[in-house]
Amino acid sequence: MTISLSAELWPDVQPEAARRLMLAAVESFASRGYHATTTRDIAAAAGMSPAALYVHFPSKAALLFAISKSGHEQTLTLVESVAKRDEPAKERIRKIVEDFVSWHARRHTVARVVQYELQALPEQEYAVVADLRRRIEQHMREVIAEGVEQGELSVGDLRTAARAVLSLGVDVARWYSDRIGKTPKALAKEYGELVLRMLGATA
Amino acid sequence: MTISLSAELWPDVQPEAARRLMLAAVESFASRGYHATTTRDIAAAAGMSPAALYVHFPSKAALLFAISKSGHEQTLTLVESVAKRDEPAKERIRKIVEDFVSWHARRHTVARVVQYELQALPEQEYAVVADLRRRIEQHMREVIAEGVEQGELSVGDLRTAARAVLSLGVDVARWYSDRIGKTPKALAKEYGELVLRMLGATA
Numbered sequence: 001m002t003i004s005l006s007a008e009l010w011p012d013v014q015p016e017a018a019r020r021l022m023l024a025a026v027e028s029f030a031s032r033g034y035h036a037t038t039t040r041d042i043a044a045a046a047g048m049s050p051a052a053l054y055v056h057f058p059s060k061a062a063l064l065f066a067i068s069k070s071g072h073e074q075t076l077t078l079v080e081s082v083a084k085r086d087e088p089a090k091e092r093i094r095k096i097v098e099d100f101v102s103w104h105a106r107r108h109t110v111a112r113v114v115q116y117e118l119q120a121l122p123e124q125e126y127a128v129v130a131d132l133r134r135r136i137e138q139h140m141r142e143v144i145a146e147g148v149e150q151g152e153l154s155v156g157d158l159r160t161a162a163r164a165v166l167s168l169g170v171d172v173a174r175w176y177s178d179r180i181g182k183t184p185k186a187l188a189k190e191y192g193e194l195v196l197r198m199l200g201a202t203a
Numbered sequence: 204m205t206i207s208l209s210a211e212l213w214p215d216v217q218p219e220a221a222r223r224l225m226l227a228a229v230e231s232f233a234s235r236g237y238h239a240t241t242t243r244d245i246a247a248a249a250g251m252s253p254a255a256l257y258v259h260f261p262s263k264a265a266l267l268f269a270i271s272k273s274g275h276e277q278t279l280t281l282v283e284s285v286a287k288r289d290e291p292a293k294e295r296i297r298k299i300v301e302d303f304v305s306w307h308a309r310r311h312t313v314a315r316v317v318q319y320e321l322q323a324l325p326e327q328e329y330a331v332v333a334d335l336r337r338r339i340e341q342h343m344r345e346v347i348a349e350g351v352e353q354g355e356l357s358v359g360d361l362r363t364a365a366r367a368v369l370s371l372g373v374d375v376a377r378w379y380s381d382r383i384g385k386t387p388k389a390l391a392k393e394y395g396e397l398v399l400r401m402l403g404a405t406a
Contacts, residue, residue, distance in 0.1 A: 031322075033236030116319060116377070119234075160385075160393045163378070164371060171374035174319070175366070182363075190363045198401040 009110060010070055018056040020046045022070075025063040029113045034064060034120040064117060065125040071114030072132035075103060076139075083139040089147030090201050093165070096143070097195045098188040100169040104176070105184035111173035140166055144199060154200035165195050212313060213273055221259040221269075223249045228266040232316045237267060237323040267320060268328040274317030275335035278306060279342075286342040292350030293404050296368070299346070300398045301391040303372040307379070308387035314376035343369055347402060357403035368398050 006019035013019045024045035028037040039060050043053040057063045078099045082092050104111045121129060140162040147153035155161040168191060176187070209222035216222045227248035231240040242263050246256040260266045281302045285295050307314045324332060343365040350356035358364040371394060379390070 032238040035235045036238030156393055156396060160390070161397070164394065164397055167374040167378065168367060168371055170377070171370040174373070175370060187363070190359055191367065193359060194364070194367055194401050197403060198397050200400060 009107060013066070013070070017048065017052070021048070021053055021056055022063060022067055026067060026110050026113050029064070029117060030109050034060075034117045061120075061122050061125065064113070065121060067110065068114050068118065068121060068129050069132070071110060072129055072136070075100060076132050076136050078103060079136050079139045083143050088152060089143050089150060090152045090196060092143050093147065093199065094192040094196055096140070097165065097169065098192045100166070101172050101188040101191045102184045104169055104172040105187055108173045108176045115170050115173055137162055137166065147199065152202055161199060164198065168195065212310060216269070216273070220251065220255070224251070224256055224259055225266060225270055229270060229313050229316050232267070232320060233312050237263075237320045264323075264325050264328065267316070268324060270313065271317050271321065271324060271332050272335070274313060275332055275339070278303060279335050279339050281306060282339050282342045286346050291355060292346050292353060293355045293399060295346050296350065296402065297395040297399055299343070300368065300372065301395045303369070304375050304391040304394045305387045307372055307375040308390055311376045311379045318373050318376055340365055340369065350402065355405055364402060367401065371398065
């Protein structure tokens with residue numbers, strides 16, 4: 001739980017104390033689940049008083065929302081920035097999958113909270129995150145559709161294909177650990193290949 | 204939470220009261236997480252007294268273990284029964300994926316507890332479940348390896364390929380809901396196709 005790690009995870013969050021609380025929340029939610037964690041636990045893990053926590057976040061739900069929103073914004077940005085490029089759809093998909101898989105492997109503890117604690121978000125906050133998710137899926141569907149149109153790819157059901165591609169990436173957060181003896185980058189490369197085959201990419 | 208549902212989920216568990224407690228535990232764990240659930244909550248959800256719960260399960264961990272072990276045994280059985288058949292590897296993989304995806308879609312609430320609450324198991328119980336998981340992965344690797352040997356399939360890294368196939372199936376439990384407008388059977392069929400392409404199946 002170092003300063004540099006939290007700055008790497010959330011470069012846009014200021015001040016450092018807020019990032020430190022987000023990191024403490026991630027670790028608490030990941031080990032005991034959202035519902036069994038109290039703001040007191042999080043403050044203690046961050047080496048702060050409960051009162052100091054409330055200066056930055058009004059509630060435990062606000063912390064979860066900050067973590068979830070940031071995670072979804074980061075993955076949306078990586079998908080979006082590649083989806084718009086002027087390159088063959090096949091190459092854009094390879095790059096999106098590599099970045100998406102890498103993101104979920106590298107920060108698997110954060111990613112588990114981002115992906116598995118959604119239903120604990122209050123209704124309005126959930127709606128914000130659900131919208132980010134829809135945009136991620138939408139980009140994926142569009143790039144696949146372009147690939148199909150250009151004859152680079154062929155899929156049965158477009159929606160199922162896009163969902164399966166993202167699903168493969170998300171599930172990396174569940175099973176990935178540093179002990180598997182494969183770097184996020186190496187895994188990402190293999191997954192890029194697997195996905196292109198799954199989408200019927202022509203050679 | 205009907206008697207027939209619990210009998211369908213755990214046909215081997217007797218008496219009915221034990222199954223009723225397992226179902227109440229699944230629902231409690233799924234909505235609030237394992238750590239935030241008490242045995243009192245589970246007993247109440249099953250319409251029983253805490254004392255009556257202890258007649259069947261000595262602890263909350265024993266309930267989680269019963270649910271997790273049964274889920275892993277069921278999926279191992281479905282993988283194993285097909286893996287041993289005297290059929291082309293390609294066809295066995297298609298069938299395994301269809302059954303595995305179907306299982307995770309149909310009983311997605313149970314499957315979420317089975318797949319996502321592993322780390323809450325006590326050490327000895329975790330070891331039992333980890334062994335079942337290793338056997339499932341082992342079968343998957345073996346069938347893929349046979350397919351490669353017979354020239355029906357081609358993969359880069361065998362371990363990554365087997366893991367990706369199972370991962371796709373497991374993650375169905377996270378995102379599947381009855382509202383997606385696709386039956387478990389229809390989804391399973393599509394996934395069978397996607398996986399065969401991913402494994403480079405020859406036509």
